[in-house]
């Protein structure tokens with residue numbers, strides 16, 4: 001009964017002061033010293049284009065002010081974490097958002113900002129680590145994500161993790177591919193990994 005109660009309480013945070021560990025990455029709470037990288041990545045036109053996001057045009061001083069404010073009063077509808085290599089290099093960010101505990105679902109987001117870490121499995125390990133953590137510590141039944149229809153790297157990365165396409169979303173001039181993983185699918189992958 002007690003463990004059932006724990007399963008139903010939503011959280012996406014590492015245990016106090018620790019990180020959620022994968023094979024190649026660690027996911028940890030955001031900290032003020034991440035601000036330089038986040039400013040650099042959000043000001044990068046190619047990253048913005050890949051993410052269908054606007055390029056940041058505010059000054060670093062203003063960005064820092066907003067950043068510090070958000071760190072001190074985090075939002076309760078978005079759970080961002082930093083992605084680090086096991087050696088402690090901050091290479092990107094990931095997040096869980098649009099959490100709907102009634103429907104038992106949430107959306108995931110990921111961005112590896114450091115180009116030299118693309119196509120080396122860091123994205124897939126980040127997604128796998130998020131998925132394992134969420135399905136093993138919450139009662140969520142379904143995780144989904146979206147990416148631009150021409151972002152084949154992202155789609156391949158999510159497909160490797162077991163996500164399957166379930167539709168398209170048109171927003172403004174963009175078309176996104178929607179992909180999902182249900183708890184049952186994760187259990188199958190998880191159980192086959194344990195038995196191999």
Ligand SMILES: CC(C)(COP(=O)(O)OP(=O)(O)OC[C@H]1O[C@@H](n2cnc3c(N)ncnc32)[C@H](O)[C@@H]1OP(=O)(O)O)[C@@H](O)C(=O)NCCC(=O)NCCS
Pocket residue numbers: 047050051110111112113117118119120121122123124125146147148151152153154156157160
């Ligand atoms: C998308 C992203 C998260 C993927 O992370 P990653 O660490 O590069 O991904 P992985 O190495 O785990 O997997 C990438 C796969 O795509 C493949 N790939 C790369 N370019 C490709 C292309 N043009 N077409 C098809 N497959 C491609 C890689 O070969 C690899 O597959 P493999 O392991 O079977 O060889 C990361 O590259 C990223 O954040 N990019 C910049 C921002 C971005 O795209 N944002 C949108 C995210 S929704």
